[in-house]
Amino acid sequence: MPELPEVQTTVNGINSFIKGRTIVDVWTDLAVENPTLPSHKTSTKSKKFFTLFKKSVIGGKIIEAERRAKNIFIHLDNGISIWIHMKMTGHLLYGKYVLISKEWTPSTEEKNEALRDPFNKYLHTIFTLDNGRHLALSDVRKFAKVTFVKTTELPEIYKEFGPEPLEDTFTFSVFTKQLQKRPTRPIKEVLLDQKIIAGIGNIYSDEALWLAGIHPLRTVRDITDTEMQLLYKGVISALKKGIDFGGDSTSDYRDITGTRGAFQGKHEAYRRTGQPCRKRGCPGTIERIAFSGRGAHFCDTHQT
DNA sequence: TGCAGTGTTGCTTC
DNA sequence: CGAAGCAACACTGC
Incomplete structure (x- = not known):
């Protein structure tokens, strides 16, 4: 699925629905790992890395989401950016979820029926926001990757991607x-x-x-x-x-x-x-x- | 039933 | 070194 238009649509959604929200908790089943550019080898498949991930993003307020190539960067006000690559079947969802026996499902209060679509199951990472709602990563095939970087490191990382075809500079x-x-x-x-x-x-x-x-x-x-x-x-x-x-x-x-x-x-x-x-x-x-x-x-x- | 095919990409092998 | 092939995983459809 997610090529430039799909990733851009996702980023636009984050910016219209959850900009300004603060992350108060994160959950994962450790089924996803982080992108592996040469400079970033650590994996959320380790509990140790996930502990560090949590410590870095909890308390951060979402300033803005940004797309580079097929990657999503969610910039927080604490100098950290969350980095997500959805790979083949990953997608992000905004809704109200509850954790029942190790599985997140839409809460009975959730009025958005689309979130009950079978394609919107398989939740592997959940960000709890300060309004009690969640940003969830759904991914059947579990190829999607989540990690974090210091926002100041991003220019260096962006250099690894080619030019953006929809920017004015793409002549x-x-x-x-x-x-x-x-x-x-x-x-x-x-x-x-x-x-x-x-x-x-x-x-x-x-x-x-x-x-x-x-x-x-x-x-x-x-x-x-x-x-x-x-x-x-x-x-x-x-x-x-x-x-x-x-x-x-x-x-x-x-x-x-x-x-x-x-x-x-x-x-x-x-x-x-x-x-x-x-x-x-x-x-x-x-x-x-x-x-x-x-x-x-x-x-x-x-x-x- | 079984296997080819599915949007991605990085690693291994030659 | 470049290039080809595969692996990661789960599911669909022929």
């Missing part, structure tokens, strides 16, 4: 310069590399390539300047469209109120295998190939 020249760092690699693979461009995953790379009419296996250096222009626009418009529709809930993704996004009904390529291409006048069919350990979907006619 066509930045785009091509980044892609040219991998001239011999297939374009789809390069688009997925977070160090080249931040935030693109399997869904939006398929969509961007469909928009640009480029086959996913084309090598970067074989792509013409005209095609690059189309791809640059395609990347930006696919991501913006994802945000406009509140993200993609093909699978587990939900916004922090537990509600599905709507982008899954809007795909042109992703997971439309065997269906007709919807580009105007195109007689093609969407094809799927296995590639780089995942699926790539593209039109067999207009993507060349």
Whole structure:
């Protein structure tokens, strides 16, 4: 699920619902661990690390949440930032929960029925807020990671991610310069590399390539300047469209109120295998190939 | 029933 | 070194 538009939707939700709240407690079943950039090896799978985590975030007031690549940073007023990566199936939920026999479930007072959606179970980390409500991490597959860093360390960490495709500084020249760092690699693979461009995953790379009419296996250096222009626009418009529709809930993704996004009904390529291409006048069919350990979907006619 | 496939990414192996 | 493949985990669908 969570690529740039889904993570952005989550961050927007945190900022509209829980900004200003203070964290008064944290619970975890230790099923999640922290992101492992070279500089941050410790794991919440150890009780010792979790004790330190608790000590660092309890009493902190949420100033603002921020997205970098597919990561969420929640800045607290005590100089600490909570760092969350939702990986494949993680998502954050805001609700009123109760702990019953080692499992958190929505309280009877919780009026938001979406939180009772089966996809919104599997809670592995719970932040209790000063209004008695909770920010919960739901994650079936338990790949999501949670840790903390000093806020002052973030500029150094942000350097490990590529440029942000929706920022004003992401010009066509930045785009091509980044892609040219991998001239011999297939374009789809390069688009997925977070160090080249931040935030693109399997869904939006398929969509961007469909928009640009480029086959996913084309090598970067074989792509013409005209095609690059189309791809640059395609990347930006696919991501913006994802945000406009509140993200993609093909699978587990939900916004922090537990509600599905709507982008899954809007795909042109992703997971439309065997269906007709919807580009105007195109007689093609969407094809799927296995590639780089995942699926790539593209039109067999207009993507060349 | 069984196995391929699922949004991510870092580690291992060659 | 780059590149390919896999592992982490649980569930769905063919």
